[in-house]
Amino acid sequence: xxxLVESGGGLVKPGGSLRLSCVASGxxxxxxxxxxxxxxxxxxxxxxSSISSRSSYIYYTDSVKGRFxxxxxxxxxxxxxxxxxxxxxxxxxxxxxRVGGSGWSDYWGQGTLVTVSS
Amino acid sequence: EIVLTQSPGTLSLxxxxxxxxxxxxxxxxxxxxxxxxxxxPGQAPRLLIYGASSRATGIPDRFSGSGSGTDFTLTISxxxxxxxxxxxxxxxxxSPWTFGQGTKVEIK
Numbered sequence: 021x022x023x024l025v026e027s028g029g030g031l032v033k034p035g036g037s038l039r040l041s042c043v044a045s046g047x048x049x050x051x052x053x054x055x056x057x058x059x060x061x062x063x064x065x066x067x068x069s070s071i072s073s074r075s076s077y078i079y080y081t082d083s084v085k086g087r088f089x090x091x092x093x094x095x096x097x098x099x100x101x102x103x104x105x106x107x108x109x110x111x112x113x114x115x116x117x118r119v120g121g122s123g124w125s126d127y128w129g130q131g132t133l134v135t136v137s138s
Numbered sequence: 139e140i141v142l143t144q145s146p147g148t149l150s151l152x153x154x155x156x157x158x159x160x161x162x163x164x165x166x167x168x169x170x171x172x173x174x175x176x177x178x179p180g181q182a183p184r185l186l187i188y189g190a191s192s193r194a195t196g197i198p199d200r201f202s203g204s205g206s207g208t209d210f211t212l213t214i215s216x217x218x219x220x221x222x223x224x225x226x227x228x229x230x231x232x233s234p235w236t237f238g239q240g241t242k243v244e245i246k
Contacts, residue, residue, distance in 0.1 A: 064240045065237040066237065079233045080234075120185070122189070128184070131182055
C-alpha cells in the first residue's frame, strides 16, 4: 500500500524557517517524481514544487522561488521542503504527493499544518 | 501561467442526479494534461481523472472526464451520497502547474 507521511509542521514566526519531511513507503520511491502542494485555510490547492526521481529536474511556483527548496534522499525514501523567510500567507496545510505518469498527483499524504504568526 | 476557472462555484443537488462540472483554461492545455481531484473536509485530495479522460485506479465508472484545448468537463452520471465534496481541476502541461479554484457539490 502506498503511504506518504508528512511531518515538520508547526508554529513559526514571520521570517523564520522550517523543514518539512515526507516519508514514502509501499512503492519504489526512487522511480517517481514528487510534488509539494499546499492549501491555505478554507482555500483551494496550490502546487508549489516538483522534483524528478534523481533530482535532475526541479520546478517551483513563483510565490516560493528563492525561499523554498525541494530535495530528496532516495536512500531514506524521503522528500523534503526547506522553507525560509516565511510569511503569514505561507500558513497552510502542506501535502506531499507522488507524481504519476506525466504529472498528475496519484497519491497524497495526510498533510502537515504550517502556521506563520507572531 | 495558465489560469483555470471552474464553474459553477457551488452546486446543490440530490443523490441520483447527474452532475457536470466545467474547467476552462486561459490558454490551451498541452496534450490534454488535465486532472480532476475530489476533496472531502479534513482529507487530502483524491485523484479521479488524469489525461483529461482516464479514470484513476479504483475510481467508479460513474465518474468521467472529457475535453481538450481550453474546455474540460467532469461528469458524475449519478450522484452517490459519498460524492458530495469539492472538486478541483489541475493542469500539468505547463509549469507552473495550476489548479482551478474548486467546485463544491453539496446536498440539496
